[in-house]
Amino acid sequence: IELDTLTKDPQFQARGKLNDGVVKRYYDSYGAGAEFPPITVCRVEGMQILVDGWHRVEALTRLGRRLVEAEVVTCAREEALGIAAMANLKHGLPLKNGEIRKAFRLYVQG
Numbered sequence: 001i002e003l004d005t006l007t008k009d010p011q012f013q014a015r016g017k018l019n020d021g022v023v024k025r026y027y028d029s030y031g032a033g034a035e036f037p038p039i040t041v042c043r044v045e046g047m048q049i050l051v052d053g054w055h056r057v058e059a060l061t062r063l064g065r066r067l068v069e070a071e072v073v074t075c076a077r078e079e080a081l082g083i084a085a086m087a088n089l090k091h092g093l094p095l096k097n098g099e100i101r102k103a104f105r106l107y108v109q110g
Helices: 020-031 054-062 077-090 097-109
Strands: 039-044 047-052 070-074
Touching: 020 054, 039 077, 047 054, 047 077, 070 077
Parallel strands: 039 070
Antiparallel strands: 039 047
């Protein structure tokens, strides 16, 4: 999927901000040829909303890449919120307490 077609709506991200250290680590790994799991995108009402892979997308953008492998799910906005919440709770950088609460609220909305 083309990176510039993604909608990066903060409502679908439990984290307050991206962690620069994680982005740099991914940047270095991508630059060295490492492969990562596909990002997750929810197609909602014609938009391609990024729900999992924010740090990976930022690293690829900084590298000047235009494409990323993605799993695309067509769903309603509420379901996309639930998918985003579960992605943040399951893996990646551990969430802070406030981010856990936000992820839970996202999941309940979904």
